[in-house]
Amino acid sequence: TWQDVPLAPxxxxxxxxxxxxxxxxxxxxxxxxxxxxxxxxxxxxxxxIKKATKILLxxxxxxxxxxxxxxxxxxxxxxxxxxLGSDSPAIVESRAVSVQTISGTGANHLGALFLSKFYHWDxxxxxYLSDPTWANHHAIFKNVGIEPLTYPYYDPKTxxxxxxxxxxxxxxxxxRSVFLLHACAHNPTGVDPTPDQWKQIADVVIAKNHYVFFDxxxxxxxxxxxxxxxxxxxxxxxxxxxxxxxxxxxxxAGLYGERVGALHVVPPTKDAxxxxxxxxxxxxxxxxxxxxxxxxxxxxxxLTGSDLFEEWNRDIKTMAGRIIAMRKELYRLLTEEFHTxxxxxxxxxxxxxxxxxxxxxxxxxxxxxxxxxxLLSSGRISMAGLxxxxxxxxAENLDKAVRG
Ligand code: PMP
Numbered sequence: 565t566w567q568d569v570p571l572a573p574x575x576x577x578x579x580x581x582x583x584x585x586x587x588x589x590x591x592x593x594x595x596x597x598x599x600x601x602x603x604x605x606x607x608x609x610x611x612x613i614k615k616a617t618k619i620l621l622x623x624x625x626x627x628x629x630x631x632x633x634x635x636x637x638x639x640x641x642x643x644x645x646x647x648l649g650s651d652s653p654a655i656v657e658s659r660a661v662s663v664q665t666i667s668g669t670g671a672n673h674l675g676a677l678f679l680s681k682f683y684h685w686d687x688x689x690x691x692y693l694s695d696p697t698w699a700n701h702h703a704i705f706k707n708v709g710i711e712p713l714t715y716p717y718y719d720p721k722t723x724x725x726x727x728x729x730x731x732x733x734x735x736x737x738x739x740r741s742v743f744l745l746h747a748c749a750h751n752p753t754g755v756d757p758t759p760d761q762w763k764q765i766a767d768v769v770i771a772k773n774h775y776v777f778f779d780x781x782x783x784x785x786x787x788x789x790x791x792x793x794x795x796x797x798x799x800x801x802x803x804x805x806x807x808x809x810x811x812x813x814x815x816x817a818g819l820y821g822e823r824v825g826a827l828h829v830v831p832p833t834k835d836a837x838x839x840x841x842x843x844x845x846x847x848x849x850x851x852x853x854x855x856x857x858x859x860x861x862x863x864x865x866x867l868t869g870s871d872l873f874e875e876w877n878r879d880i881k882t883m884a885g886r887i888i889a890m891r892k893e894l895y896r897l898l899t900e901e902f903h904t905x906x907x908x909x910x911x912x913x914x915x916x917x918x919x920x921x922x923x924x925x926x927x928x929x930x931x932x933x934x935x936x937x938x939l940l941s942s943g944r945i946s947m948a949g950l951x952x953x954x955x956x957x958x959a960e961n962l963d964k965a966v967r968g
Pocket of ligand 1: 666668669670672746779781812813814825
């Protein structure tokens with residue numbers, strides 16, 4: 565038994581982290597990490613999370629009973645309002661179906677499983693993913709028998725959105741195709757459509773009757789403003805685009821390991837919503853029985869307490885603000901101090917935690933080998949890995965790598 569199991573390759577990001585950890589060079593830099601770090605390269609427990617944890621632990625009635633199959637009701641209701649907006653027609657008309665999931669990954673999985681079983685597939689089960697996308701998307705859809713296809717997204721020549729390629733695929737795809745869209749702060753490129761481009765995307769999606777699978781892992785992280793980062797999702801809901809949204813609180817609440825997330829499906833009627841919810845419950849039951857309680861309780865406290873909510877907004881601004889400041893400083897160093905060949909506007913135009921620097925795999929390898937700066941071979945860096953102490957070292961070595 566198991567003699568013929570093929571050996572799987574290690575996950576590339578986890579492999580990079582292991583190499584970084586094993587490196588003893590004092591000035592080493594980890595730009596692979598997909599988690600926020602403070603200016604001392606340390607994980608940051610949000611002050612509002614510390615406060616909410618204290619409140620939770622002081623509650624004498626706190627127990628460890630099972631949550632309902634679809635999760636903590638206070639959490640799912642508040643999470644739906646956070647992403648859809650409290651005056652969303654989907655919420656006002658009681659047709660948003662919200663299920664608590666194992667963070668964003670679990671939301672993607674449950675959404676994929678639900679589509680695989682219940683979407684009215686006209687042909688083969690397929691989903692269009694952006695090229696490139698979060699690598700796990702491919703695995704998640706394959707796991708439930710949905711074949712991933714890709715739509716053009718990032719243009720290496722312009723280091724920006726390939727908008728005409730993107731819209732071209734929306735137009736040429738069979739009607740009622742399923743498209744996965746990153747709601748904000750696209751991973752891995754940091755390149756988002758503008759509001760005007762989102763409107764054009766919605767027009768084509770509506771004309772072709774496509775289904776939108778929104779993945780929203782970075783609400784608040786992109787701009788520092790929770791509402792602004794939810795704009796595309798809310799616009800599509802307003803336009804009655806058939807859709808679902810995967811929501812993660814890993815990044816914006818710094819609750820990575822607590823696995824707090826939700827899947828929101830928005831059917832056209834309350835009757836359909838009731839039926840969708842019943843089937844999601846059946847699926848969830850067979851997969852995890854019921855979701856974990858601790859992180860959901862923390863987020864529910866934050867979302868429903870006005871002081872805590874305001875404090876959370878400030879914490880989000882702290883994180884987003886530091887990342888934006890690093891983008892500006894890196895841009896300044898490359899353009900004004902080192903006069904690095906090439907254009908670098910994309911560093912400040914891109915949004916969220918990640919940036920596609922535009923460097924090639926050889927240059928990325930040179931940064932690892934010569935400067936102990938760890939990044940993906942695609943040239944993707946996590947801006948959260950930069951801080952006031954290492955940004956100059958990074959810019960200097962990026963400059964050297966670009967000059968060859
Ligand atoms: N979607 C995207 C696009 C992501 O970048 C991530 C986090 N890397 C996730 C989903 C899910 O993350 P988590 O399961 O930690 O919420």
